[in-house]
Amino acid sequence: MLEKTPLRTEVQSTAEGTTCLVLTGDLDYDTAAELFTLAQELFSADLRLLELDLSGLDFVDSSGVAALINVYNTARTRDSAMRIIALTPYLRHLFKVTALDQVFELPPA
Numbered sequence: 001m002l003e004k005t006p007l008r009t010e011v012q013s014t015a016e017g018t019t020c021l022v023l024t025g026d027l028d029y030d031t032a033a034e035l036f037t038l039a040q041e042l043f044s045a046d047l048r049l050l051e052l053d054l055s056g057l058d059f060v061d062s063s064g065v066a067a068l069i070n071v072y073n074t075a076r077t078r079d080s081a082m083r084i085i086a087l088t089p090y091l092r093h094l095f096k097v098t099a100l101d102q103v104f105e106l107p108p109a
Helices: 032-043 062-077 089-097
Strands: 008-015 018-027 049-060 081-086
Touching: 008 032, 018 032, 018 062, 032 049, 032 062, 049 062, 049 089, 062 081
Parallel strands: 018 049, 049 081
Antiparallel strands: 008 018
C-alpha cells in the first residue's frame, strides 16, 4: 500500500491584500476540508488575491480537486481572486484533462 504524505500548508503574505499558500504532501479525501477551511479563514481577513503554490503536492484525488474548485468559488463570491502560481507537470496534465485549465489561471508551462 502506498504511504500517504500529510498535507502541510504554509501561509506567506506577499503584498497587501495578497497571500501565497504553499501546499505540500497529499491533497485528498482526508485533507481537502483542511484546505477549504484555511482558505475561508484567509478570505474572511479581506484577502483580495490568494496565490496557490501547488508545486509540492505529491498526490491530488477528486476530493482535492473539488476543494480547489470550492476555494476558487469562494474567492469569486467574496469578490476576490485565486491564482495558481506553481504546479507540477502531473497537476498541469490533471487540470488539462479535466478542463480546469480553462477555469483556473495557471502559470505558463
